[in-house]
Amino acid sequence: MISRRALEIVAAALTGFFGVVVVVSSIDNGIGWSSAGVDAGTFPFLTGIIIVLGSLYTMGQGAMGRGTLAMVRTAITPSELRRLAGLFVPAAIFVAVIPMVGMYLASAGYVFAVLALPKRQSVLRALVIAAATPLALYVVFERMFQVSLPHGALAAAFGF
Amino acid sequence: MENLQSLLHGFTIAITVPHLTLMVIGVLLGILVGVLPGLGAPNGVSLLLPLTFGMQPVSAIILLSSMYWGALFGGSVTSILFNIPGEPSSVATTFDGYPMARDGRPTTALATAFGSAAFGALVGVILITFLASWVAQVALAFGPPEYFAVYFLAFASFVGMGGAAPIKTVVALAIGFAIAAIGIDTVSGSVRLTMGIDELVKGVSFVVAVMGLFGIGELLIAVEEEFQARAVSSRVDWREVFRALGRLPQHGIALLRSAAIGCWMGITPGGPTAASFMSYGIAKRFSRNGARFGTGEAEGIVAPETADHAAGTSALLPMLSLGIPGSATAAVMMGGLMIWGLNPGPMLFVDQKDFVWGLIASMYVGNIVAVALVLLTVPVFAALMRIPFAVIAPLIVIICVVGAYSVSNSYLDVVLMLGFGVVGYLFKKLHYPLAPLVLAIVIGDKAEDAFRQAMLMSKGSLGIFFANRLVTTLVLAGMALLLLPLALQVVRLLRKPDEAADEKVRII
Numbered sequence: 001m002i003s004r005r006a007l008e009i010v011a012a013a014l015t016g017f018f019g020v021v022v023v024v025s026s027i028d029n030g031i032g033w034s035s036a037g038v039d040a041g042t043f044p045f046l047t048g049i050i051i052v053l054g055s056l057y058t059m060g061q062g063a064m065g066r067g068t069l070a071m072v073r074t075a076i077t078p079s080e081l082r083r084l085a086g087l088f089v090p091a092a093i094f095v096a097v098i099p100m101v102g103m104y105l106a107s108a109g110y111v112f113a114v115l116a117l118p119k120r121q122s123v124l125r126a127l128v129i130a131a132a133t134p135l136a137l138y139v140v141f142e143r144m145f146q147v148s149l150p151h152g153a154l155a156a157a158f159g160f
Numbered sequence: 161m162e163n164l165q166s167l168l169h170g171f172t173i174a175i176t177v178p179h180l181t182l183m184v185i186g187v188l189l190g191i192l193v194g195v196l197p198g199l200g201a202p203n204g205v206s207l208l209l210p211l212t213f214g215m216q217p218v219s220a221i222i223l224l225s226s227m228y229w230g231a232l233f234g235g236s237v238t239s240i241l242f243n244i245p246g247e248p249s250s251v252a253t254t255f256d257g258y259p260m261a262r263d264g265r266p267t268t269a270l271a272t273a274f275g276s277a278a279f280g281a282l283v284g285v286i287l288i289t290f291l292a293s294w295v296a297q298v299a300l301a302f303g304p305p306e307y308f309a310v311y312f313l314a315f316a317s318f319v320g321m322g323g324a325a326p327i328k329t330v331v332a333l334a335i336g337f338a339i340a341a342i343g344i345d346t347v348s349g350s351v352r353l354t355m356g357i358d359e360l361v362k363g364v365s366f367v368v369a370v371m372g373l374f375g376i377g378e379l380l381i382a383v384e385e386e387f388q389a390r391a392v393s394s395r396v397d398w399r400e401v402f403r404a405l406g407r408l409p410q411h412g413i414a415l416l417r418s419a420a421i422g423c424w425m426g427i428t429p430g431g432p433t434a435a436s437f438m439s440y441g442i443a444k445r446f447s448r449n450g451a452r453f454g455t456g457e458a459e460g461i462v463a464p465e466t467a468d469h470a471a472g473t474s475a476l477l478p479m480l481s482l483g484i485p486g487s488a489t490a491a492v493m494m495g496g497l498m499i500w501g502l503n504p505g506p507m508l509f510v511d512q513k514d515f516v517w518g519l520i521a522s523m524y525v526g527n528i529v530a531v532a533l534v535l536l537t538v539p540v541f542a543a544l545m546r547i548p549f550a551v552i553a554p555l556i557v558i559i560c561v562v563g564a565y566s567v568s569n570s571y572l573d574v575v576l577m578l579g580f581g582v583v584g585y586l587f588k589k590l591h592y593p594l595a596p597l598v599l600a601i602v603i604g605d606k607a608e609d610a611f612r613q614a615m616l617m618s619k620g621s622l623g624i625f626f627a628n629r630l631v632t633t634l635v636l637a638g639m640a641l642l643l644l645p646l647a648l649q650v651v652r653l654l655r656k657p658d659e660a661a662d663e664k665v666r667i668i
Binding site for chain 1: 325328335345347348355376551565574581582585590592615
């Protein structure tokens with residue numbers, strides 16, 4: 001179980017970290033006014049400072065359990081977490097294998113795995129949808145609009 | 161009434177069998193690219209361009225502009241059905257369109273969107289017809305300070321309205337600005353915020369961010385809530401299409417106001433995206449049902465759609481009369497004009513009367529064709545909502561992945577998109593508002609450039625924003641919009657201290 005307070009603090013820490021990165025990185029670009037006008041780093045620097053300050057405030061509010069939605073104690077229950085992972089983990093694996101096997105194989109495998117393994121659809125239907133997906137992608141993108149999708153290292157090895 | 165005569169002459173050019181056929185083809189292709197995220201009107205128009213080299217310029221521009229209309233309509237379809245905006249300008253449509261479709265009323269949502277979009281486009285064309293010469297002068301008066309003032313106005317009208325915690329709104333907005341700054345800085349040419357990753361030099365495309373934030377993020381929220389696509393009535397209900405259209409006149413004021421905002425933002429090159437956000441923000445503040453916006457209010461669809469199309473249509477005017485393309489699509493079309501041997505600019509109206517008025521007449525006809533075709537497709541698209549969620553979820557993931565990739569053939573974009581998905585989920589869960597974040601990503605760098613160019617002109621003095629009547633009015637209007645909710649809050653606080661206490665969170 002993830003409490004709302006923990007989630008609030010983690011999110012504020014993330015935005016705060018992003019803010020710090022923005023501040024540090026924009027100092028290199030120069031901040032302030034020079035002969036070329038407003039320096040390139042000025043604007044991101046200011047937004048970075050705002051992000052950091054805002055994140056600190058939100059984090060403080062979260063830690064003290066205040067704020068608009070403090071009444072809600074639980075943010076994510078274990079069963080919700082399982083469902084979230086059920087969607088996100090396969091999607092992340094799908095994205096991770098694209099450079100290797102290419103968009104077409106990856107998408108077909110992804111659709112088949114997500115549909116057939118948890119027995120949401122019959123294997124036959126899952127197969128049909130899994131085959132139709134890359135076909136539709138190929139026809140629309142590669143053929144009609146001439147946008148080349150990644151074919152992957154595997155296809156390259158076979159000389160495609 | 162010289163304009164009217166020329167227009168009638170234009171109609172004799174536009175309403176011929178070959179030209180009507182071209183319109184149908186263009187609109188259908190446009191709907192296709194509009195529906196597919198990642199492919200937009202610019203892609204479609206550039207791919208068709210080579211086909212037009214052998215055509216008459218009038219026929220060519222009719223084909224390309226029809227495709228543009230189709231894409232504008234198609235972009236709303238995915239926004240409403242899957243919460244994935246096909247085009248930047250249809251982001252604001254997701255705010256109320258998607259809840260309404262999820263609520264089991266996809267037909268109503270689509271028909272409302274198309275109906276109000278058609279109205280907006282119509283107002284845009286009428287404006288072009290009558291104000292062609294005057295509009296050219298207004299657009300010429302626009303320099304960097306005025307640009308910045310227009311963007312400021314768009315931000316002000318949108319930011320001040322939120323119901324979210326004020327600090328979270330500010331953080332979301334600032335993050336959006338920072339993301340917009342990633343990549344090459346257009347003013348100084350230096351590389352910013354790439355954090356050592358070379359591929360980030362090209363910047364983070366808006367499409368990548370939006371598909372993650374809305375597409376993947378919304379999907380995560382949906383599985384967490386164990387959302388099951390509601391059993392939408394399985395037969396196609398044509399009557400609902402017409403009932404929804406029949407209800408449009410009830411939103412007459414919103415329609416007119418949004419069309420006015422759209423035309424204004426189209427001519428002053430604020431663009432359709434800023435226009436739709438601004439129109440939504442203003443509608444939320446002034447509508448009687450403002451509090452219910454975001455839950456599937458019809459007016460929340462009417463406002464952004466009308467403004468989007470009014471702006472999209474009237475944006476063609478600066479392209480024709482001044483040679484300043486208002487959007488990427490217009491830029492590609494302008495390239496076409498040059499290839500066909502025409503020079504965009506004021507002389508076009510003198511030298512190429514047939515071309516200009518043929519095009520303007522085709523805008524009337526083309527939009528009618530587009531509305532008819534797109535309404536015919538409503539039941540088809542609405543039927544997509546009946547596919548089981550278990551099947552549609554992986555397909556949405558694939559569409560987002562392919563869309564993010566095809567923006568600039570970059571694998572990094574796909575990874576970023578997935579990252580934005582997690583951010584979108586977290587933000588939505590913790591009630592960080594996504595709208596200011598997206599608006600800042602889309603027009604943040606343009607606003608920044610305009611501000612810095614204005615500063616260069618004035619050598620660092622803010623006085624340039626009050627230098628002439630136009631810019632002063634814009635800036636003051638923006639400040640008024642920003643301060644209005646605060647002022648209303650103070651008034652309420654003075655009048656009824658008890659009731660106002662629990663509304664304090666809304667002050668921004």
